[in-house]
Amino acid sequence: MHLNLFVYPGGHHEAAWRHGSSDPDRLLDVGHYQDLARSAEAAAFDGVFFADGPSLADNVRYASRFRLEPFTWLSAIAAVTERIGLIATASTTYTEPYNLARLFASLDHLSRGRAGWNIVTTGAPQAAGNFGLDSHPVHAERYARAQDFLEAVTKLWDSWEDEALVADQRSGLFADTDRIHTVDHDGPLLKVRGPLNIPRSPQGRPVYVQAGSSEDGRAFAARHAEAVFTAHQTLGSGQDFYADIKKRAARLGRDPRQLLVLPGISPFIASTEAAARRLHEEFNELTQPEYSLQLLHRLLGVRLSQEELDGPVPRELIETDGERGNGSRFRLVLDIVEREQPTVRELLHRLAGARGHRVIAGTPEQVADQLQQWYEEGAADGFNVMPPWLPGGFDLFAEHVVPILRQRGLFRGEYSGRTLREHYGLPRPASRYAAPRGAAAAVPVA
Amino acid sequence: MHLNLFVYPGGHHEAAWRHGSSDPDRLLDVGHYQDLARSAEAAAFDGVFFADGPSLADNVRYASRFRLEPFTWLSAIAAVTERIGLIATASTTYTEPYNLARLFASLDHLSRGRAGWNIVTTGAPQAAGNFGLDSHPVHAERYARAQDFLEAVTKLWDSWEDEALVADQRSGLFADTDRIHTVDHDGPLLKVRGPLNIPRSPQGRPVYVQAGSSEDGRAFAARHAEAVFTAHQTLGSGQDFYADIKKRAARLGRDPRQLLVLPGISPFIASTEAAARRLHEEFNELTQPEYSLQLLHRLLGVRLSQEELDGPVPRELIETDGERGNGSRFRLVLDIVEREQPTVRELLHRLAGARGHRVIAGTPEQVADQLQQWYEEGAADGFNVMPPWLPGGFDLFAEHVVPILRQRGLFRGEYSGRTLREHYGLPRPASRYAAPRGAAAAVPVA
Numbered sequence: 016m017h018l019n020l021f022v023y024p025g026g027h028h029e030a031a032w033r034h035g036s037s038d039p040d041r042l043l044d045v046g047h048y049q050d051l052a053r054s055a056e057a058a059a060f061d062g063v064f065f066a067d068g069p070s071l072a073d074n075v076r077y078a079s080r081f082r083l084e085p086f087t088w089l090s091a092i093a094a095v096t097e098r099i100g101l102i103a104t105a106s107t108t109y110t111e112p113y114n115l116a117r118l119f120a121s122l123d124h125l126s127r128g129r130a131g132w133n134i135v136t137t138g139a140p141q142a143a144g145n146f147g148l149d150s151h152p153v154h155a156e157r158y159a160r161a162q163d164f165l166e167a168v169t170k171l172w173d174s175w176e177d178e179a180l181v182a183d184q185r186s187g188l189f190a191d192t193d194r195i196h197t198v199d200h201d202g203p204l205l206k207v208r209g210p211l212n213i214p215r216s217p218q219g220r221p222v223y224v225q226a227g228s229s230e231d232g233r234a235f236a237a238r239h240a241e242a243v244f245t246a247h248q249t250l251g252s253g254q255d256f257y258a259d260i261k262k263r264a265a266r267l268g269r270d271p272r273q274l275l276v277l278p279g280i281s282p283f284i285a286s287t288e289a290a291a292r293r294l295h296e297e298f299n300e301l302t303q304p305e306y307s308l309q310l311l312h313r314l315l316g317v318r319l320s321q322e323e324l325d326g327p328v329p330r331e332l333i334e335t336d337g338e339r340g341n342g343s344r345f346r347l348v349l350d351i352v353e354r355e356q357p358t359v360r361e362l363l364h365r366l367a368g369a370r371g372h373r374v375i376a377g378t379p380e381q382v383a384d385q386l387q388q389w390y391e392e393g394a395a396d397g398f399n400v401m402p403p404w405l406p407g408g409f410d411l412f413a414e415h416v417v418p419i420l421r422q423r424g425l426f427r428g429e430y431s432g433r434t435l436r437e438h439y440g441l442p443r444p445a446s447r448y449a450a451p452r453g454a455a456a457a458v459p460v461a
Numbered sequence: 462m463h464l465n466l467f468v469y470p471g472g473h474h475e476a477a478w479r480h481g482s483s484d485p486d487r488l489l490d491v492g493h494y495q496d497l498a499r500s501a502e503a504a505a506f507d508g509v510f511f512a513d514g515p516s517l518a519d520n521v522r523y524a525s526r527f528r529l530e531p532f533t534w535l536s537a538i539a540a541v542t543e544r545i546g547l548i549a550t551a552s553t554t555y556t557e558p559y560n561l562a563r564l565f566a567s568l569d570h571l572s573r574g575r576a577g578w579n580i581v582t583t584g585a586p587q588a589a590g591n592f593g594l595d596s597h598p599v600h601a602e603r604y605a606r607a608q609d610f611l612e613a614v615t616k617l618w619d620s621w622e623d624e625a626l627v628a629d630q631r632s633g634l635f636a637d638t639d640r641i642h643t644v645d646h647d648g649p650l651l652k653v654r655g656p657l658n659i660p661r662s663p664q665g666r667p668v669y670v671q672a673g674s675s676e677d678g679r680a681f682a683a684r685h686a687e688a689v690f691t692a693h694q695t696l697g698s699g700q701d702f703y704a705d706i707k708k709r710a711a712r713l714g715r716d717p718r719q720l721l722v723l724p725g726i727s728p729f730i731a732s733t734e735a736a737a738r739r740l741h742e743e744f745n746e747l748t749q750p751e752y753s754l755q756l757l758h759r760l761l762g763v764r765l766s767q768e769e770l771d772g773p774v775p776r777e778l779i780e781t782d783g784e785r786g787n788g789s790r791f792r793l794v795l796d797i798v799e800r801e802q803p804t805v806r807e808l809l810h811r812l813a814g815a816r817g818h819r820v821i822a823g824t825p826e827q828v829a830d831q832l833q834q835w836y837e838e839g840a841a842d843g844f845n846v847m848p849p850w851l852p853g854g855f856d857l858f859a860e861h862v863v864p865i866l867r868q869r870g871l872f873r874g875e876y877s878g879r880t881l882r883e884h885y886g887l888p889r890p891a892s893r894y895a896a897p898r899g900a901a902a903a904v905p906v907a
Contacts, residue, residue: 032628032635039628043660045571049540069559071658075636079628082658084567087536091571094495094540113515113591114556121530125491125537144654145559182478182485182525187749189478190521208590212517212528214489303633 016390016425017242017275017397017439018417019102020055021064022048025079026404027281027369029310030301032079036407042079045091051406052092055099058413059427061438062100062131064224064244064399065089069109070142077306086118093126100435102131102224107164108157109137109146112200112207116171119221120213128217128434133224133244134235136161138344158231163202165223165239170198172220173446174210190214196448219444222435228256229346237263241441242275244399246347246372253278253394273441275396278389279372281403282382284411291376298403299364307363310370314348324360328352347371369401379415386416387425462836462871463688463721463843463885464863465508465548466501468494471525472850473727473815475756476747478525482853488525491537497852498538501545504859505873507884508546508577510670510690510845511535515555516588523752532564539572546881548577548670553610554603555583555592558646558653562617565667566659574663574880579670579690580681582607584790604677609648611669611685616644618666619892620656636660642894665890668881674702674793683709687887688721690845692793692818695800699724699840719887721842724835725818727849728828730857737822744849745810753809756816760794770806774798793817815847825861832862833871 024042025032032039041047052063065085072080085103093101101122105115123130136157143151152160179194198209225232225240236243237260247253261271283298285291304321312318316334323329330352348371351362368374375385389395402408420426432438470488471478478485487493498509511531518526531549539547547568551561569576582603589597598606625640644655671678671686682689683706693699707717729744731737750767758764762780769775776798794817797808814820821831835841848854866872878884 033630033633035630037630039630042628043570043626045540069563069658071641071656073638075641076638077633078635081636081660082563084563084659086533087564087567087571090533090536091540094491094537109557110560111555111557111592114560117515117528117530118533121533124489125533141654144652146557147652180489182488184479184481184483184485187479187523187747189524189526192519192522195517195521206590206593208587210517212515213530214527301633 016386016420017061017277018058018426019062019064019100019277019397019399020051020060020409021066021279021399021401022051022405023066023401024081024083026408027372027401028298028403029078029306029367029370030298030303031404031408033301034298034404037404039079045088047406048083048088049092049095051409052096052099054406054409054413056096058417059429060099060400061397062102062129062435063089063092064102064131064133065104066133067104067106068135068137068139068142069106070139070145072139074306074309077303086122090122090125093122093129098129098430098433100129100131100222100438101126102133102222102435104133104135104226106135106137106142107161108152109142112164112167112171112205113211116168116211117213119168120172120211120216123216123218123221124213128436130216130218131222131224131242131435133226134161134165134240135226154229154231158235160204161235163204166202167198167200167205167207169220170200170447171207171209171211172215173448174198175213175215176446176449177215180214194448215446218434218436219446222439222441233260233263236260236274237269238267240274242277242439245276245278246344247278247394248347248351248373250389250392250394252350253389254392257394275439276394277397277399278395279369279399279401280386281369281372281374281401282408282412282416283374283376283403284379284382284408284415285376286378288377288381291378295368295374295376295403299367302363302367304363307367310366311359311363314344314366314371319359324363325358328357328359328362344371368403372401374403379419382412382416383419383423386420387423390425462832462866463507463723464504464872465510465546465723465843465845466497466506466855467510467512467725467845467847468497468851469512469847470527470529472854473818473847474744474849475524475752475813475816476744476749477850477854479747480744480850483850485525491534493852494529494534495538495541497855498542498545500852500855500859502542504863505875506545506846507843508548508575508881509535509538510548510577510579511550512579513550513552514581514583514585514588515552516585516591518585520752520755523749532568536568536571539568539575544876544879545575546577546668546884547572547575548579548668548881550579550581550672552581552583552588553607554598555588558610558613558617558651559657562614562657563659565614566618566657566662569662569664569667570659574882576662576664577668577670577688577881579672580607580611580685581672600675600677604681606650607681609650612648613644613646613651613653615666616646616893617653617655617657618661619894620644621659621661622892622895623661626660640894661892664880664882665892668885668887679706679709682706682720683715684713686720688723688885691722691724692790693724693840694793694797694819696835696838696840698796699835700838703840721885722840723843723845724841725815725845725847726832727815727818727820727847728854728858728862729820729822729849730825730828730854730861731822732824734823734827737824741814741820741822741849745813748809748813750809753813756812757805757809760790760812760817765805770809771804774803774805774808790817814849818847820849825865828858828862829865829869832866833869836871
């Protein structure tokens with residue numbers, strides 16, 4: 016079983032920052048995040064994961080919704096850790112391939128092979144204005160660019176063969192330029208000449224992670240991803256997704272074991288189930304309806320007032336057409352509405368935990384049982400652990416759930432590898448330009 | 462006197478990596494650079510400085526001319542240091558304002574106020590192809606974008622007032638959105654809506670550093686820069702530049718003391734002058750004419766062969782017209798040719814030291830004398846120290862020159878401040894959106 020710690024300022028419950036166990040003064044303190052990563056490394060977690068997006072959420076008035084920049088933050092974390100993987104979210108819509116390729120190559124070098132890339136196309140339409148665009152590209156356009164972008168950066172990461180860096184003091188040959196290649200990527204949307212200006216990194220490329228579960232997202236993941244982060248409320252939904260994504264990968268000629276499925280899980284843990292439920296309720300009581308109603312509008316397109324909180328969710332007002340309906344999170348929330356027919360307040364509390372990811376409240380054994388069931392019954396290769404609050408919510412998981420998973424033989428006691436690829440059981444890719452030893456390289460630099 | 466350590470893979474002499482004192486295996490080892498920064502911090506240096514450019518130099522065949530990515534590398538350095546400033550070079554031509562503003566805001570947060578930005582427009586025309594452009598924008602176009610870019614990012618850094626982050630657990634107000642502002646930058650070339658998604662950083666903005674000495678570069682520096690890195694071969698040239706840039710700043714209504722002039726200096730240090738000259742010669746003997754002739758072509762537009770090394774530099778072949786002639790480095794090299802009438806080989810050895818920056822060889826006292834003279838005679842507020850090789854070339858400076866500068870009362874014995882602004886004696890800028898206490902903010906977020 017693979018486990019990542021998904022780090023979020025304050026924690027994943029929207030009201031975590033208001034809880035007495037939180038210290039809001041540390042939300043911008045890198046030492047707080049370094050401590051979290053050290054704790055996750057002490058628990059032998061596969062990686063830490065940072066979300067990101069290039070815009071500010073309106074509801075920052077009510078919750079810790081600023082955005083730590085992942086490359087700087089993870090580099091500072093790399094400096095105080097040795098083994099744990101470092102997964103940065105980065106957008107293919109709002110970055111340049113050459114710049115992004117450099118950031119990841121550098122992160123992989125300085126961490127000695129621990130970088131992962133959560134490939135996103137950016138869902139928030141307000142990002143467009145921050146980049147001089149009148150409107151956010153629609154879903155299909157963003158995925159077309161993502162495809163083109165991924166090809167371009169993969170070529171850049173391959174542009175130095177492993178043997179290109181020679182550094183022979185006697186002969187004076189620093190780099191064998193016959194083994195450094197222009198990439199001359201000429202895609203439908205992007206042109207990139209190359210080569211990269213950084214030698215090939217320990218993992219060759221960062222581990223490719225993907226988080227969308229829409230149709231476009233699944234097709235992209237099946238083709239390219241080595242790990243998928245996904246949100247499911249029920250075992251059945253998790254199993255369906257797992258079977259579908261593995262089958263798609265196999266159909267494309269890939270080994271399905273090299274595409275890990277990692278659902279999000281946000282656990283409230285206490286010594287009794289009742290105490291865990293009370294803890295969850297304690298957090299829910301700190302939520303602010305203004306915040307949640309904004310979230311609901313963003314997710315479903317429905318604007319409601321505080322007077323409507325105790326009525327049913329008005330199914331007929333949900334905008335199923337148009338751009339919003341393409342997003343995977345939209346369908347997940349719609350499923351909750353249709354399956355559970357909650358009041359507005361009940362739905363808001365469901366979403367408050369982890370923005371649609373699965374929240375469970377129970378004893379350490381109950382949480383471990385849930386993870387084991389999903390793992391053994393074909394819904395997960397591991398989990399993206401999203402503690403409701405930090406650091407305490409993670410400490411409870413590490414101290415009480417991880418030992419049970421180990422006793423059951425489900426999770427490693429210590430690291431056997433050094434790179435994120437090794438933790439995940441993934442091979443190191445060869446450079447596409449690597450020629451058989453002794454043969455001439457195909458496309459030498461001019 | 463202010464002192465920065467200009468870090469360059471291997472060192473600034475082009476053949477440094479070939480010298481017996483170098484360890485080419487550590488060129489991509491972040492620990493090597495962390496050690497350098499710790500040494501510079503132990504010497505109470507103002508900052509470490511990283512150059513950058515988004516393309517690969519052709520002559521990487523002969524020298525360590527790959528490019529460490531500054532944000533990742535400096536973040537890893539920030540994690541193991543407490544006081545020293547962290548100056549990253551970044552291009553206004555080949556980045557997006559929103560992304561760059563986030564990287565600097567994060568670096569400033571995680572280092573607790575130590576970030577500096579060396580603002581460049583990118584001189585290397587081969588960068589264009591890495592960003593899908595058919596040709597590199599000409600000098601004037603690049604400076605027009607730099608102006609627009611700087612305005613946009615400055616507004617982004619101001620977009621959160623200092624008091625905007627409230628994080629009051631009781632009331633539930635996380636951020637006072639009346640104190641977070643859209644910037645709605647609508648310049649001739651760039652549009653950026655804002656606000657930034659990161660609270661205002663300890664220094665408000667990174668320290669603005671600039672390194673071009675062309676006419677456009679000087680005009681830009683006089684208006685915006687808080688420190689200027691510059692290359693001069695003679696005291697007279699340094700004095701002329703110093704007087705000119707300070708006068709320009711004063712004419713724009715700025716306090717000239719808030720624009721520091723920091724020439725580059727590359728010192729070969731030994732116990733006698735003769736030994737220092739021999740050391741310099743030892744490095745020059747390791748240079749490779751293929752490398753130097755490529756450099757000469759890039760700087761002057763003159764293609765020469767190895768047969769011509771011992772003849773005069775053919776003044777008549779130098780392309781004084783056109784784009785190349787606008788660059789500040791071009792004029793510096795042309796001055797050497799006209800003043801000293803060197804052979805090609807002599808010129809190449811001059812440039813091998815630090816690509817046109819001043820190289821001196823002498824005893825610690827002689828080096829200190831030179832720095833003191835430039836500092837006291839109106840050519841410098843301090844220096845960008847460019848050790849010929851690393852770490853040894855810096856260690857000699859720190860152990861033998863710095864104590865002399867301290868005895869003479871020219872350089873601090875320990876830090877009195879915590880931020881780069883404090884080291885440089887610069888004020889912390891207020892946010893342009895900051896309203897008088899109690900008054901309504903001007904442009905609240907929608």
